[in-house]
Amino acid sequence: MRLLILFSLIVLASAIVHESRILWRPSKRMEMLRSGEWATYKKYLDRHRKMSPWQLQSLPQNVNDFADFEYLGNITIGTPDQSFIVVLDTGSANLWIPGPSCKANCDSKHKFDSSKSSTFVKNGQSWTIQYGSGAAAGVLGQDTVKIGATGESQLSIPKTTFGIANQISPDFKSDATDGIFGLAFTTLAVDGVVPPLINAIKQGILDQPLFSVFLEHRGTQTNVGGGVFTYGAVDTTNCGPVIGYQPLSSATYFQFKANRFRLGKYLNAKVVDVISDTGTSFLGGPSVVIDEMAKQAGATYDILGEAYIIDCDATPGPLGVTIGGHDYQIQHYNYIADVGDGTCVLTLFPMDFGGFGPTWILGDPFIRQYCNIYDLGNLRMGFAPSLQPEPKTSLKLGT
Ligand SMILES: *[C@@H]1O[C@H](CO)[C@@H](O)[C@H](O)[C@H]1NC(C)=O
Numbered sequence: 001m002r003l004l005i006l007f008s009l010i011v012l013a014s015a016i017v018h019e020s021r022i023l024w025r026p027s028k029r030m031e032m033l034r035s036g037e038w039a040t041y042k043k044y045l046d047r048h049r050k051m052s053p054w055q056l057q058s059l060p061q062n063v064n065d066f067a068d069f070e071y072l073g074n075i076t077i078g079t080p081d082q083s084f085i086v087v088l089d090t091g092s093a094n095l096w097i098p099g100p101s102c103k104a105n106c107d108s109k110h111k112f113d114s115s116k117s118s119t120f121v122k123n124g125q126s127w128t129i130q131y132g133s134g135a136a137a138g139v140l141g142q143d144t145v146k147i148g149a150t151g152e153s154q155l156s157i158p159k160t161t162f163g164i165a166n167q168i169s170p171d172f173k174s175d176a177t178d179g180i181f182g183l184a185f186t187t188l189a190v191d192g193v194v195p196p197l198i199n200a201i202k203q204g205i206l207d208q209p210l211f212s213v214f215l216e217h218r219g220t221q222t223n224v225g226g227g228v229f230t231y232g233a234v235d236t237t238n239c240g241p242v243i244g245y246q247p248l249s250s251a252t253y254f255q256f257k258a259n260r261f262r263l264g265k266y267l268n269a270k271v272v273d274v275i276s277d278t279g280t281s282f283l284g285g286p287s288v289v290i291d292e293m294a295k296q297a298g299a300t301y302d303i304l305g306e307a308y309i310i311d312c313d314a315t316p317g318p319l320g321v322t323i324g325g326h327d328y329q330i331q332h333y334n335y336i337a338d339v340g341d342g343t344c345v346l347t348l349f350p351m352d353f354g355g356f357g358p359t360w361i362l363g364d365p366f367i368r369q370y371c372n373i374y375d376l377g378n379l380r381m382g383f384a385p386s387l388q389p390e391p392k393t394s395l396k397l398g399t
Pocket of ligand 1: 062064072073085
């Protein structure tokens with residue numbers, strides 16, 4: 001099993017993902033940062049809401065958890081519905097699924113057949129995306145995309161442009177996902193394609209221009225219910241009251257400032273940019289900081305496995321992050337993962353940028369501890385306690 005799945009479009013120069021080749025276009029991003037397009041959307045939305053409130057929607061979408069490494073949801077594309085399983089990824093901004101001409105690595109995948117959809121509109125422009133793990137390429141097309149499984153309540157987004165892959169890299173071959181559903185901003189999207197959720201907001205379909213994510217820890221269980229993405233509303237079923245909101249420092253990724261990274265006696269107080277990324281299974285940070293934290297936790301780096309190994313019975317203190325003056329504490333059961341055979345790893349990985357982009361990726365371990373609210377309309381992130389009860393640490397009972 002791959003230990004780390006990283007679907008964000010990030011430059012990485014670390015050992016654990018050394019095989020990754022990355023898309024990086026700083027000039028375009030810098031240029032488009034805070035372009036102000038959201039203010040325009042918001043005005044449009046406010047107008048639209050007054051006109052047709054009965055059309056506005058919110059939708060809770062259940063996701064399945066694959067051993068706490070990956071969370072997948074169902075969507076459909078076309079008329080009638082063709083079903084796909086996708087990674088709901090806040091670390092990228094394009095939707096793609098495989099098409100019939102995808103042969104290598106596509107055996108187990110659902111493929112979109114545009115000739116069977118009455119609402120399909122041909123586009124034909126080609127695209128290529130490289131993630132921290134894997135790559136895909138194909139052509140663009142346009143159709144109705146629905147979030148949620150066929151036969152359940154769905155959020156329908158007409159006229160959505162997406163990628164139909166004719167090639168996917170071997171990284172995707174054994175992955176349970178068919179494709180990727182990018183949830184970040186248009187400025188991060190390859191070829192500037194408007195991402196589905198942003199398309200929904202622009203069309204005034206969502207009740208509020210935001211979504212919330214609740215992810216569960218299910219240990220080594222695979223393909224079991226493991227969380228909810230709620231589009232258009234704050235999830236008050238699975239999440240407690242919002243602790244704090246933090247403005248985005250960049251609306252490309254969901255990027256914001258954080259400081260005071262702590263574990264045990266170690267403290268790093270620097271103010272840095274971080275991103276909240278559902279598509280990355282671990283927490284990524286500067287290698288010197290990650291090394292110190294691993295030492296504090298009592299873990300040792302295994303060169304062969306490219307991971308920090310830790311005793312499955314260990315209960316080190318919380319990993320703390322301060323965001324906007326609020327302290328967020330990730331408990332050990334959310335940052336230690338059982339990878340089978342009695343082996344446990346820290347879900348931390350070293351990544352060192354050459355001065356660009358976020359310093360930390362707050363991936364799934366953080367989002368399991370705190371529901372994350374991606375408030376596109378107000379360009380801010382909110383954090384609320386997850387209401388999933390603390391797991392019973394059976395390993396510790398009786399010791
Ligand atoms: C998605 O659909 C598949 C196949 O129909 C099903 O097994 C799975 O449980 C669904 N996932 C969710 C989160 O509902």
